[in-house]
Amino acid sequence: xxxxxxxxxxxxxxxxxxxxxxxxxxxxxxxxxxxxxxxxxxxxxxxxxxxxxxxxxxxxxxxxxxxxxxxxxxxxxxxxxxxxxxxxxxxxxxxxxxxxxxxxxxxxxxxxxxxxxxxxxxxxxxxxxxxxxxxxxxxxxxxxxxxxxxxxxxxxxxxxxxxxxxxxxxxxxxxxxxxxxxxxxxxxxxxxxxxxxxxxxxxxxxxxxxxxxxxxxxxxxxxxxxxxxxxxxxxxxxxxxxxxxxxxxxxxxxxxxxxxxxxxxxxxxxxxxxxxxxxxxxxxxxxxxxxxxxxxxxxxxxxxxxxxxxxxxxxxxxxxxxxxxxxxxxxxxxxxxxxxxxxxxxxxxxxxxxxxxxxxxxxxxxxxxxxxxxxxxxxxxxxxxxxxxxxxxxxxxxxxxxxxxx
Numbered sequence: 001x002x003x004x005x006x007x008x009x010x011x012x013x014x015x016x017x018x019x020x021x022x023x024x025x026x027x028x029x030x031x032x033x034x035x036x037x038x039x040x041x042x043x044x045x046x047x048x049x050x051x052x053x054x055x056x057x058x059x060x061x062x063x064x065x066x067x068x069x070x071x072x073x074x075x076x077x078x079x080x081x082x083x084x085x086x087x088x089x090x091x092x093x094x095x096x097x098x099x100x101x102x103x104x105x106x107x108x109x110x111x112x113x114x115x116x117x118x119x120x121x122x123x124x125x126x127x128x129x130x131x132x133x134x135x136x137x138x139x140x141x142x143x144x145x146x147x148x149x150x151x152x153x154x155x156x157x158x159x160x161x162x163x164x165x166x167x168x169x170x171x172x173x174x175x176x177x178x179x180x181x182x183x184x185x186x187x188x189x190x191x192x193x194x195x196x197x198x199x200x201x202x203x204x205x206x207x208x209x210x211x212x213x214x215x216x217x218x219x220x221x222x223x224x225x226x227x228x229x230x231x232x233x234x235x236x237x238x239x240x241x242x243x244x245x246x247x248x249x250x251x252x253x254x255x256x257x258x259x260x261x262x263x264x265x266x267x268x269x270x271x272x273x274x275x276x277x278x279x280x281x282x283x284x285x286x287x288x289x290x291x292x293x294x295x296x297x298x299x300x301x302x303x304x305x306x307x308x309x310x311x312x313x314x315x316x317x318x319x320x321x322x323x324x325x326x327x328x329x330x331x332x333x334x335x336x337x338x339x340x341x342x343x344x345x346x347x348x349x350x351x352x353x354x355x356x357x358x359x360x361x362x363x364x365x366x367x368x369x370x371x372x373x374x375x376x377x378x379x380x381x382x383x384x385x386x387x388x389x390x391x392x393x394x395x396x397x398x399x400x401x402x403x404x405x406x
Contacts, residue, residue, distance in 0.1 A: 022371050042225045067096055067103035067313060068123035072135040073111050081267040084287035085134060088157060090133055091306030095313055116141025124152050130316055132309060136205045151287035153316045157309055160205035172326035173312055175303035178213030178373055180336040184262060184284055184301040185217020186358055187338060189225060193260040196236040196275035197253045199272050201265030208376055208387055210264040210286065210301065211327060215391065216373055223399035233387055242265040249274035273297065291342025295405050300339040331363045
């Protein structure tokens with residue numbers, strides 16, 4: 001349980017000092033981690049889309065920075081995860097540099113409400129104006145901090161499920177990533193893949209929404225094309241950081257016949273890429289264009305956090321901040337879809353032009369494909385039962401063989 005506000009505030013001076021020391025230790029004394037850092041800003045107030053990273057450490061530990069970036073604590077090097085966290089940081093940092101602002105990042109000591117709250121109070125105590133928090137794990141702590149500090153602006157990103165809790169000083173951004181997942185499923189079927197794995201990180205809303213889209217996109221396109229011999233397997237790797245166990249899981253799937261693995265495992269995606277390289281088998285990437293990381297990555301299902309989050313931050317400074325609301329970013333906003341910068345689907349007979357036509361058809365809801373997507377709240381009737389079993393039971397037509405590996 002989160003402690004009382006009075007008690008928390010009495011502890012803040014000590015906690016600030018302790019947290020900064022802990023974060024410095026985690027980050028290697030002021031760097032952003034040992035992996036590659038985000039690519040450079042391309043000017044004009046927007047950051048270039050991340051595509052594999054550069055070689056400079058991410059900024060860390062700027063006292064009194066205008067913008068504080070609070071990320072989940074699952075992976076201490078996640079600021080350089082070459083995925084959604086790094087992509088968001090790239091955009092925020094690019095905005096700050098282009099507009100004369102400063103930004104820094106914090107990792108809570110853990111993903112509890114208290115951990116997130118303490119990290120945010122540390123930032124606010126040093127003079128931060130805007131808190132950008134990432135991940136559904138930080139929902140409770142973010143809402144508590146927003147209530148306790150009404151003069152600070154809060155922009156929670158991918159806090160799926162936060163809608164009822166939005167406060168007047170909070171503008172929540174959620175991406176309709178099941179739409180990108182659905183398009184990835186269409187691409188997988190049109191590329192001719194018959195044995196597909198869904199490499200899933202953890203049972204949390206921001207990941208599940210992707211996988212809901214992947215599975216339904218594969219099932220939809222198989223039905224449209226009259227294909228009856230596609231097999232799909234899904235399993236939680238229970239990892240959001242690269243591990244030997246996650247790589248071994250992906251390798252075992254390739255050995256067992258998978259000809260394509262589609263990931264949604266945050267930093268653990270690199271474990272899949274290593275397995276794909278070793279097996280010389282195909283995979284997709286996720287969140288950002290991860291194509292430069294491996295020749296085996298054919299395309300990536302993305303959400304353009306490096307564009308949407310800086311736009312939200314900019315509203316604080318231009319006076320158009322829409323406090324008390326949340327925004328679903330969709331294909332209508334061109335905020336989700338497939339990356340085409342390192343497109344390698346051509347060799348499997350699916351071109352960029354064909355994808356762009358499919359994108360427009362999906363956006364316009366041709367054949368009711370977009371409106372028919374089932375969401376987690378629609379299908380999860382039993383909180384103790386497996387989500388994807390419930391999704392499978394709810395699908396009106398089952399066009400593929402689905403194996404939900406427990």
